Amino acid sequence: MTLRLVEFVVAGNEASDLLPVRSPALLRAHGARRGFWTVLDEGPVEQCLALLLERTDGEWVAHHVAADAGPENGRTEDGEALAHHDGWVYVFGSHFGSKAGPLRPRRAFVARFREDDAARGTLPVHVVRNRFRLHRAVNDALAAAPLTPLPPGDRVRQRFIVETLARGTARAKSWVSRLAEDDLPLNVEAAAFTPAGTALLGLRFPVTAEGEPILVEVAGVADMFGERPGWPRAVGAYALTGVTPAGTLTGFRAVAPTPDGGYAAVIGSIDAVGKGSVLLDDHPHGGEVTSRHVRFRHDVGPDARVAGKLVAELAPFHHVEGLAELDGRCYYVTDEDHRVALWLG
Numbered sequence: 001m002t003l004r005l006v007e008f009v010v011a012g013n014e015a016s017d018l019l020p021v022r023s024p025a026l027l028r029a030h031g032a033r034r035g036f037w038t039v040l041d042e043g044p045v046e047q048c049l050a051l052l053l054e055r056t057d058g059e060w061v062a063h064h065v066a067a068d069a070g071p072e073n074g075r076t077e078d079g080e081a082l083a084h085h086d087g088w089v090y091v092f093g094s095h096f097g098s099k100a101g102p103l104r105p106r107r108a109f110v111a112r113f114r115e116d117d118a119a120r121g122t123l124p125v126h127v128v129r130n131r132f133r134l135h136r137a138v139n140d141a142l143a144a145a146p147l148t149p150l151p152p153g154d155r156v157r158q159r160f161i162v163e164t165l166a167r168g169t170a171r172a173k174s175w176v177s178r179l180a181e182d183d184l185p186l187n188v189e190a191a192a193f194t195p196a197g198t199a200l201l202g203l204r205f206p207v208t209a210e211g212e213p214i215l216v217e218v219a220g221v222a223d224m225f226g227e228r229p230g231w232p233r234a235v236g237a238y239a240l241t242g243v244t245p246a247g248t249l250t251g252f253r254a255v256a257p258t259p260d261g262g263y264a265a266v267i268g269s270i271d272a273v274g275k276g277s278v279l280l281d282d283h284p285h286g287g288e289v290t291s292r293h294v295r296f297r298h299d300v301g302p303d304a305r306v307a308g309k310l311v312a313e314l315a316p317f318h319h320v321e322g323l324a325e326l327d328g329r330c331y332y333v334t335d336e337d338h339r340v341a342l343w344l345g
Contacts, residue, residue, distance in 0.1 A: 001312050003332070003343040008062035010050045013040040015340040017190070017254060018322030019082035019089065021051065023115035030063060030131035031055050036324060037089060038333055038340065039079040045091055045111050046125050048079055051118075052333075052342055062340060065123055065242045071139065072127035079190035081254075082322075083199065086222065088112040091125075092201070096187040097137055099277040101159030102167060103185060105175060108132055110224060128224040131174070131175040133231045138201070138216050139183045141234030144305045148209040150249065152184055153282025160185035160278075187270075189321075192263055194298060197222070199237055200215065200263070202252025205270050205279060207286070211249040212239045213267050241332045243267060243294045243308035249286030254322045262297040264311070266320045266332070273318070277337065291320035293330070 021027055021035040032053040040048035052062050069076070081092040093109040111127040119252045142149055152160070161183050168176040190202030199221045213293040215238045223230030244250045244267070253266040270286035271277040280287045291314040296306050312330075314320050319335040330345035 001330075001345055003345055006060045006344065007343045008052065008060070008340040008342070009338070010062045010340050011040055013042065013336060014049070014335045015039070015050070015333045016041055016080045016321045016335070017082045018052075018060055018324045018331060019084065019256075020324050020326050021115060023082060023119065025116050026051075026119045029119035036331065036342075037082055037130050038322065039082060039091055041335075042078055044074050045076045045079045045093070045109070045127060046073055049091075049123065049125075050340070052340070058340070065118055066121075067113070067123040067125045067129045069125045070297055072129070073133065075129065076106050076109045076111070076127055077104065079111070079153075079165065080189050081202070083193050085193040085197065085199075086339040087114065089115055090191065090199075090221065092188050092191045093190050096185060096205075097160060097164075099271060099275055099279070100101050101156075101185075101311075102164040103132075103135070103160055103280060105129070105131060105173075105187055107302055108135060110134075110221060112225060127287070130224070130231065131232065132178040134218070135183070135186055136178040137218065137232055137234040138186055138237070139180075141216055141237045142184060142206070142214070145237040147214070147237060147304050149184055149206045150209050150211070150283070152206065155278050156185065156282050158172070158342050187251070190252040190265065192255040192257050195261075200255060200298070202255045202265065204205060204251035207249050207270060208239045210239075210244070211286075212241055212244050213250050213252045214239055215252070215255075236300065238297055238304050238306045239303045240265070240267070240294070240308045243292060243310055245289070247285060247291045249283055250289055250292070251286075253320055256324055258295065264298065264323060264325050265294050265308075266314070266323050267292050267294055268320060272335075289318065290315035291317045293323060302335055
């Protein structure tokens with residue numbers, strides 16, 4: 001596959017995920033014929049939303065979106081996944097921690113906004129921090145599924161689970177009751193909603209004992225934003241089979257719905273090499289893995305497996321963070337230091 005590179009500098013940061021703009025008003029406001037949302041790494045979600053836009057003359061530009069999360073300003077970090085549902089754009093935090101642990105409550109959030117609002121000025125963003133409720137629901141679903149997750153390793157368990165419990169206990173945090181010492185740390189990297197309104201969350205970690213990526217289906221995400229908030233509940237956990245190279249570990253990097261009712265996805269390494277990852281200390285065969293573009297349908301077998309199909313090898317890239325299949329073309333965004341790289345297929 002031949003790809004064309006378009007580079008941007010957006011707030012000096014790298015990008016996660018790629019979500020097509022659906023709002024005609026937003027495109028008109030920027031004189032664009034198409035565009036994508038992306039979320040920048042690490043900072044608070046209201047500071048990390050950006051648009052990558054193709055103007056009507058064919059020029060690509062980036063726009064850092066001014067946003068306001070009200071009382072939740074500055075209280076989140078590490079937005080990773082974007083998804084459309086029922087007129088909203090949802091942003092999912094990683095629910096993970098730094099590469100050496102522990103888990104960070106600031107990353108356990110979901111936010112949402114209306115695209116049209118971004119055409120009218122500062123974008124209001126509604127943030128709900130779930131204080132590890134989603135962590136609990138997903139871990140319970142993994143325990144109930146007919147899957148065997150890869151054991152996380154002693155260092156991973158110590159750094160991500162035991163130390164998180166110790167810190168929360170020392171600070172008398174109520175969320176401590178939602179973690180257990182045998183939990184798996186979650187790294188949510190991808191999300192897409194189903195026609196039924198459930199969310200498919202693609203995990204970068206954990207993976208199965210066979211090294212295959214895991215999807216967790218979650219209901220009730222929209223209920224978090226009601227006047228009397230409810231909390232998400234996991235429907236099931238599934239393994240994507242047939243797309244992981246032998247002898248490696250692959251996790252989800254992106255998931256997007258396709259017009260035929262299926263899903264496209266990027267799978268790849270469980271963490272970045274050379275950045276002090278405790279995950280890779282315990283599981284080095286999960287690092288030097290190049291990205292793959294795959295497809296699947298949400299057809300779950302009785303063994304909780306979903307069959308995947310390889311679309312394209314994205315070698316030599318190890319760090320594809322988002323994809324979109326739009327108007328017969330493929331678009332990818334890669335995780336680069338201090339820049340945003342959009343690749344057009």
